[in-house]
Amino acid sequence: MESPSAPAHRGCVSWQGLLLTASLLTLWSLPTTAQLTIESVPPNAAEGEDVLLRVHNLPGNLLLYSWYKGESINSNLQIVSYVPDTQAANFGPASNNRETVYPNGSLLFHNVTLQDTGNYTLHATDKSAKSIQVTGQLHVYHGPDAPTISPSDSHYLRGTNLNLSCQAASNPPAQYSWLINGSSQHLTQELFIPNITSNYSGSYACLAHNSVSGLNKTIIKTITVSEPVGKPSLRASNATVTEHKDAVVLTCLTNDTGISIRWLFENQNLLLTDRMKLSQGNSTLTINPVRREDAGGYQCEVFNLVSSSISDPFRLDVQYDPTLPSPGLSVGAIAGIVIGVLAGVALIAALVYFLYIRKTGGASDQRDLTEHKPSASNNSQGLSDNSPKKMDEITYSSLNFNGQESKKPTHVSPSPTTTETLYSEVKKK
Incomplete structure (x- = not known):
């Protein structure tokens, strides 16, 4: 117990x-x-x-x-x-x-x-x-706890405003002070500096103090103030090249340091192929050999963490070699195109021949007329088949066309239709 x-x-x-x-x-x-x-x-x-x-x-x-x-x-x-x-x-x-x-x-x-x-x-x-x-x-x-600085950005453009806030959990609320590069103490929770220059790059320390506990906590943030980048220029070894024979070297020229470079083709990020090579730092672009799909506008862009700038476009002209097939078509595809063209020509020729035969055959049918044989009943001499002397039978044929001229109507009866013989043949049996 x-x-x-x-x-x-x-x-x-x-x-x-x-x-x-x-x-x-x-x-x-x-x-x-x-x-x-x-x-x-x-x-x-x-x-x-x-x-x-x-x-x-x-x-x-x-x-x-x-x-x-x-x-x-x-x-x-x-x-x-x-x-x-x-x-x-x-x-x-x-x-x-x-x-x-x-x-x-x-x-x-x-x-x-x-x-x-x-x-x-x-x-x-x-x-x-x-x-x-x-x-x-x-x-x-308690406290103060470890303070934090907001916003989280560490890189700023020259001429902008710097506004930092420090926060620490503390009871009672903490008291704050700032040190810039080890000096320039500011007794405030929020630090505001307008129109900053590169001289404000460095370390920013926030000190949080609890007056009851007597404890202090500090956090340090590094701020970098950068100059805006200038506009680059683009230089090319050749402006006009021949496909599959020539190479071209494009160079991005800039006076800025601490920048990155990327390349653009027709206003889009350049997709590198196995024929393209970038130098260390991406300042030069080599295309070897050049193909016709490489023709177009090229630009280079320089940028840092706070600004960027793009060069004027440079247009590369690629001359085609007519002895070479169009790029992107295989031998099988080219052969297929040729066969298709030949088949089309053959089909057109057959159609023309068919139409010609049909036309000429119709004209021949018009020339073949029914044969006429004179009979004894129609003969004015009244010869009969029993006559000891028969007359030689004559077969004839003729091709007649009727033509009638259009005239104004009159009270006189119309004249008979004019008939013109274009072809006549007489045969003796």
């Missing part, structure tokens, strides 16, 4: 707790007629320290006392209850397993955090069912 003076707690008791226990044993003998009060030791604690809520003048003959988080009696906010007769401690839902309770009613917090800051209420009941309660406060200051 524990000694009546032993505290009830969770976890180990530090040397601070042992010292506090010795002081609590002394306080236990104080007169009970004095007013009940709670004292925070220390009154302002830094985060991570141990804090004691010490009870003064706790009445005797107690049946039970309990600690609560806040200013009211609520079972959901109960930290611990303690029965002096049995020295039994029961920890409630508001406990965080860092508390130690003592027989004289004091409560010790180990390794306090900012969340422990607030009001705490002690409620005591004696054996005659009379109760008393008192509320005390616990103040936790």
Whole structure:
């Protein structure tokens, strides 16, 4: 069984707790007629320290006392209850397993955090069912934590404004100061410098100070102020080249240092092929050999972290070699095109021949007319087939066309249609 003076707690008791226990044993003998009060030791604690809520003048003959988080009696906010007769401690839902309770009613917090800051209420009941309660406060200051500087940008263009803000978690709020390159101290949380030049490049240190804890935290940020880049120019070894025979070298000229270079073709980022090579630093572009698809506008762009500039376009003229096939067509594709053309020519020739035969055949049909043979009945001489002397039969044929001239209508009867013989043939049988 524990000694009546032993505290009830969770976890180990530090040397601070042992010292506090010795002081609590002394306080236990104080007169009970004095007013009940709670004292925070220390009154302002830094985060991570141990804090004691010490009870003064706790009445005797107690049946039970309990600690609560806040200013009211609520079972959901109960930290611990303690029965002096049995020295039994029961920890409630508001406990965080860092508390130690003592027989004289004091409560010790180990390794306090900012969340422990607030009001705490002690409620005591004696054996005659009379109760008393008192509320005390616990103040936790940590900090300051490591500060941060915003915005995160470290590179600025000459002539712009520099506006930096420093922030650190601290209770009470931290006090801030700035050091630029180790000097020029500014007592402010926000640092504003208009129209900066390259002279403002360097280190910017923000110091956060907690006046209660006496602690300081510092962060350093490096700022670089850059000049805007100038417009580059482009130089070429040749402006007109022949495909598959010549090479060309393009050079980007700039007076700026600390810049990067990229190449553009027809206003788009240049896609390098196996015929293209960039020098170290990308200042020169070599195309060897040149092909007709390389013809077009070239530009180079120079840039740093805060600005960029593009050269005027240079147009490369590539002369075609008529003896070479068009690029991008294989031998099989070219052969297919030739075969297709020949097939088309053959089809057209066959169509022309068909139309010619059809036309000439129709004319021949018109010339073939029905043969006419004179009969005896039509003969004025009345010759019969029984005549001893037969006349020679004559076969003839003729091709006649009728033509009629259009005339104005008159009261005279129309003249007969004029017939013109174009072809006549007489045969003797």
